Amino acid sequence: xxxxxxxxxxxxxxxxxxxxxxxxxxxxxPKDSAPTFAMRVFELDGGGHTPYHEHPFEHxxxxxxxxxxxxxxxxxxxxxPGNVVLVMPNEVHQFRNMSESNxxxxxxxxxxxxxx
Amino acid sequence: xxxxxxxxxxxxxxxxxxxxxxxxxxxxxPKDSAPTFAMRVFELDGGGHTPYHEHPFEHxxxxxxxxxxxxxxxxxxxxxPGNVVLVMPNEVHQFRNMSESNxxxxxxxxxxxxxx
Numbered sequence: 001x002x003x004x005x006x007x008x009x010x011x012x013x014x015x016x017x018x019x020x021x022x023x024x025x026x027x028x029x030p031k032d033s034a035p036t037f038a039m040r041v042f043e044l045d046g047g048g049h050t051p052y053h054e055h056p057f058e059h060x061x062x063x064x065x066x067x068x069x070x071x072x073x074x075x076x077x078x079x080x081p082g083n084v085v086l087v088m089p090n091e092v093h094q095f096r097n098m099s100e101s102n103x104x105x106x107x108x109x110x111x112x113x114x115x116x
Numbered sequence: 117x118x119x120x121x122x123x124x125x126x127x128x129x130x131x132x133x134x135x136x137x138x139x140x141x142x143x144x145x146p147k148d149s150a151p152t153f154a155m156r157v158f159e160l161d162g163g164g165h166t167p168y169h170e171h172p173f174e175h176x177x178x179x180x181x182x183x184x185x186x187x188x189x190x191x192x193x194x195x196x197p198g199n200v201v202l203v204m205p206n207e208v209h210q211f212r213n214m215s216e217s218n219x220x221x222x223x224x225x226x227x228x229x230x231x232x
Contacts, residue, residue: 001186001188001193001201001204001209002201003193003195003200003201004200004201005198006200027200028176028200034176034202035204035205035227036152036173036227037176039176039178039225057152058152060144060153060155060225062155062223070117070119077117077119079119082122082123083120084119084120084143084155085117085119085120086118086144086148086150088118088149088151091117093117107178109153109155109176109225111151
């Protein structure tokens, strides 16, 4: 059994094309021998966003803090704490902090084989 | 893409031997065609707990509300919001609300094949 404090896990800048002012903490992943899926927390600075992209695996997302727009090919959906989001494989998507000044935070889980 | 409000998902009593005063909301599971893992939220009334048990799959857990004791064969570990817990396959475990009066809440993810 492994217990962590989210704040104790290092926040690393997300170095992906199309990402802006985002960091990630890998809470559980291959280094923890997580068997099936990986748990990460992303923090978006004011105006920050993840890439608008798609990939062959799903996301399960929990909105933890702030006001976020989930962008899909059909437009934007506002989400906030209390919302959860399932992004299916090969669905284009982006998470965008709707505030220019306040941070936003989300948890995002993926199959572990896609987590480095 | 599927967006839900946690509060809109029905909370169903957990009918398992050894569970006491616990409900579950299945946020994403087989009915949502979740490909790999299922996301659930458990609410423990004051004094409530999950079964002390083991099974051949892991849990990844996020503490959302309250003061909870994670019980393992090595004893009890207190956890609260800001903590996450990885329970490995075949590890005995239990989540116990340490308050007799206040509710506690946790998110627990499992491989989707183990979610009915």
